[in-house]
Amino acid sequence: MPETRLKVNIFGDPVLRKKAKRVKEVTAEHRKILSLMAESMYEHSGIGLAAPQVGISARLIVVDIGEGLYKLINPKIVRRQGSQAIQEGCLSVPGVCIKVRRSKQVWVEAFDENNYALKIEAKDLFACVIQHEIDHLEGRLIVDYASLLEKLRIKRKLGASKTGAKACKLQL
Numbered sequence: 001m002p003e004t005r006l007k008v009n010i011f012g013d014p015v016l017r018k019k020a021k022r023v024k025e026v027t028a029e030h031r032k033i034l035s036l037m038a039e040s041m042y043e044h045s046g047i048g049l050a051a052p053q054v055g056i057s058a059r060l061i062v063v064d065i066g067e068g069l070y071k072l073i074n075p076k077i078v079r080r081q082g083s084q085a086i087q088e089g090c091l092s093v094p095g096v097c098i099k100v101r102r103s104k105q106v107w108v109e110a111f112d113e114n115n116y117a118l119k120i121e122a123k124d125l126f127a128c129v130i131q132h133e134i135d136h137l138e139g140r141l142i143v144d145y146a147s148l149l150e151k152l153r154i155k156r157k158l159g160a161s162k163t164g165a166k167a168c169k170l171q172l
């Protein structure tokens with residue numbers, strides 16, 4: 001169990017490609033991880049973070065688009081509607097910004113840190129961030145949405161950029 005600050009894993013780390021494990025029951029350890037994740041997200045000026053990004057293969061995400069902090073366990077999209085495309089950055093893919101088309105509105109079921117079932121209706125930016133973080137739990141990254149040409153451009157950029165390089169306003 002991490003006691004101190006969490007390090008954000010960068011593209012190329014295999015943990016980012018693993019399907020994260022379902023949490024059977026939320027424990028004090030999960031609560032600790034979630035609070036460290038939130039700390040890490042704020043420290044990097046992010047608006048979302050998923051556990052695999054800090055090297056933990058568990059279905060835990062934190063989101064704060066400026067309207068309060070959400071800590072979600074085992075989040076699952078049960079309904080979706082509409083479509084939108086937003087320029088997304090990712091703390092694990094520094095220096096890269098990709099326009100990703102996702103559902104405009106999603107209905108999510110999850111558990112909170114006290115093991116209570118939650119239902120969330122999210123739209124616009126909030127929906128975008130939740131879908132981005134759930135992608136992390138599936139081992140999916142924004143680069144997977146890039147065109148072939150964009151992928152080549154990203155490859156060059158990744159070699160040149162360092163951790164924390166921000167090409168994109170939204171860091172998720």
Ligand code: NI
Pocket residue numbers: 089090091092132136172
């Ligand atoms: Ni991300």
